[in-house]
Amino acid sequence: MLQKMYDWVDERLNITPMWRDLADHEVPEHVNPAHHFSAFVYCFGGLTFFITVIQILSGMFLTMYYVPDINNAYESVKYLQNEVAFGVIVRGMHHWGASLVIVMMFLHTLRVFFTGSYKKPREMNWVVGMLIFFVMLGLGFTGYLLPWDNTAYFATKVGLEIAQTVPLIGPYAKALLTGGDIVGAQTLARFFAIHVFFLPAALLGLLGAHFIMIRRQGISGPL
Amino acid sequence: MAKHDKDATFVGDSRVPAKRIPNVAPSYSDFPGKSEPFWPNFLLKEWMVAAVGLVGFLVLTVSHESPLTAKANPNDTSFVPLPDWYFLFLYQLLKYPWASGDWVVLGTVIIPGIAFGALLLAPWLDAGPERRAIRRPIASGIMLLSLVGIFYLTWAAMDEHHRNHPSPAGGGSHGAAPAPAEEADPAFKAADIWTAQQSCISCHGNNMEGTAAAPNLQKVGEKYSAEEIAEIIKNGKPPLMPGGMIKDEQAIKELAEYMATLK
Numbered sequence: 056m057l058q059k060m061y062d063w064v065d066e067r068l069n070i071t072p073m074w075r076d077l078a079d080h081e082v083p084e085h086v087n088p089a090h091h092f093s094a095f096v097y098c099f100g101g102l103t104f105f106i107t108v109i110q111i112l113s114g115m116f117l118t119m120y121y122v123p124d125i126n127n128a129y130e131s132v133k134y135l136q137n138e139v140a141f142g143v144i145v146r147g148m149h150h151w152g153a154s155l156v157i158v159m160m161f162l163h164t165l166r167v168f169f170t171g172s173y174k175k176p177r178e179m180n181w182v183v184g185m186l187i188f189f190v191m192l193g194l195g196f197t198g199y200l201l202p203w204d205n206t207a208y209f210a211t212k213v214g215l216e217i218a219q220t221v222p223l224i225g226p227y228a229k230a231l232l233t234g235g236d237i238v239g240a241q242t243l244a245r246f247f248a249i250h251v252f253f254l255p256a257a258l259l260g261l262l263g264a265h266f267i268m269i270r271r272q273g274i275s276g277p278l
Numbered sequence: 279m280a281k282h283d284k285d286a287t288f289v290g291d292s293r294v295p296a297k298r299i300p301n302v303a304p305s306y307s308d309f310p311g312k313s314e315p316f317w318p319n320f321l322l323k324e325w326m327v328a329a330v331g332l333v334g335f336l337v338l339t340v341s342h343e344s345p346l347t348a349k350a351n352p353n354d355t356s357f358v359p360l361p362d363w364y365f366l367f368l369y370q371l372l373k374y375p376w377a378s379g380d381w382v383v384l385g386t387v388i389i390p391g392i393a394f395g396a397l398l399l400a401p402w403l404d405a406g407p408e409r410r411a412i413r414r415p416i417a418s419g420i421m422l423l424s425l426v427g428i429f430y431l432t433w434a435a436m437d438e439h440h441r442n443h444p445s446p447a448g449g450g451s452h453g454a455a456p457a458p459a460e461e462a463d464p465a466f467k468a469a470d471i472w473t474a475q476q477s478c479i480s481c482h483g484n485n486m487e488g489t490a491a492a493p494n495l496q497k498v499g500e501k502y503s504a505e506e507i508a509e510i511i512k513n514g515k516p517p518l519m520p521g522g523m524i525k526d527e528q529a530i531k532e533l534a535e536y537m538a539t540l541k
Contacts, residue, residue: 061301069294071301079303082320084311089323098324105328109335129349136346147339155335157364168400168421171409178401185398192364199362208350209359217372220382237352278410 080270085277096170097274099163104262106156111255113149121201123247125240128203153195160188172275180268187261190254197250203243211246212238356480358443367431373438393424442520463487466496471536477523478533486540492519497540504531504538 065071084090086097120139122131135142164184167173173181200211215238219229232249234241287296306313314320351357361369368390372378377385396403404417411418468485472478481492488494498507511530514521524530 065298065301066289067292067294069299071299075299075301075303078315078317080316081306081309081313082316083309083313087312087314087320090312098327101324102328102331105331109332125350132346136344143343144336144339147342147344148335150344151335151339151342154363165421165425169411169418171411171414173401174404174407174409175401181401182398185394189394195362195364202346203350204347205350205354205357206345206347206360208352209357210361213359213369214361214365217369217386220386222383222387225386275409 076270080273083274083277086274096162096166099159099166103156103159103163106152106159107258107262109148110152110156113145113152114251116145117149118251123201123243125203125243128201128243132202132204153198156191157195160191164188170275170278177268177272177275180265180272183261183264183268187258187265190258190261194250194254194258197246197254200243200246201250208238211242215242358439360439363432363436366435367428370431370435370438373435396420444520463496469536471533475524475529475533481519495537495540499538499540502538504534507537508534 086094088095088098117135120131120135120142122128132146136146137143167181167184196211196214200207215229215233218232219225221228232242232245234245288294289296303315303317306315360366371389372382372385374385375381377389400417404414406414408414466485466487472486473484481489482495483489483492486495486498502510508530510519510521511524511534512521524533
């Protein structure tokens, strides 16, 4: 039955080449922890992606309750955390996952660095990886404000004051992020938009590039 | 995707070739070592490990509720801001005199710019073909030094925060703060000399009744003499109370003498 459905679609759209392209790539012995336990260091990239997927899914569920305005943001988070069934787990996953994704990405970066995997021909993939790192830090910074509690508010205020000290572009960057003179309603709306639309879009594009490049080049060889 | 081939036949009037490609995995026997296919062999193992990891992650989220402090209050001047932990090393850098004030550009742009710029351009800065970390000591050495720096700055920021601001107002629900004053006397009125000290009342309360972060002081004279109280005001009292909040010696003396009379 499934085979027939597959054949039906395949006859019309020729999906087999696409599917084989996704499924067929070798996992060499030196990166497979089943053969050499120390190869677990090669897992951090995959783990980063796994947690990123968790972040995207839990974030999608959070937006079902979260209200991005200064009167209701805090109340909506509190409601989600205390009243909604499993809300505490969904917010917990997003909150702790944000830290975990930074840790995993950090370890992945170190693995790539110390195995020299960023060298020719993989320079571009390293640069894209670094851009992903910056986008993730941006997601962390913008997401921190959204619960609109004291921790969030004052940390963001300090962060924006620091941004202002950058010569030339600093004041403009601050004005762009704050949307006014004070950290207030406009700031929350902008941080929400950046956290939920702009940076995830950039992240998905960069991740796509990252994965296409690694598939093209294959994983770096044994040392 | 479809290549133009004069002899090719297509499905209907589409550009999808009628000739099917067999949907079978290639053999990995001619690959070196024990290569195995990603699908399904390796993914299955990965998936099982990920499932175990996910359970651990869920246990973490259930046992450690994500923190939520009081609703943002821009007028709350006593709240001590702290960025998320992974920004602490950048934040701590700005606390050093050589990277703040007139030199703040050094802390906000130049040092992080050089560090992250070098990281971004690592493939061109370390362009040799050698991949082993030990055979390219300069790149590895700089990276190790940066790591030590990042860990030290993060630790220093945490340490400083915990020493100066032992209990964030309305902070985590699991804080080890002492229990709020059991026997606070609602009729007790503190003298003006006490209420004038903003730094004291922010933790011990307007009438010395104590808070979640600090004990009741309404009968502190039973426990300590004036000299001892003055010492505590000057040097603080571990683990929570910071010292040096009042600079004026005379004010400390008067306040300590007043507090010693409370019995």
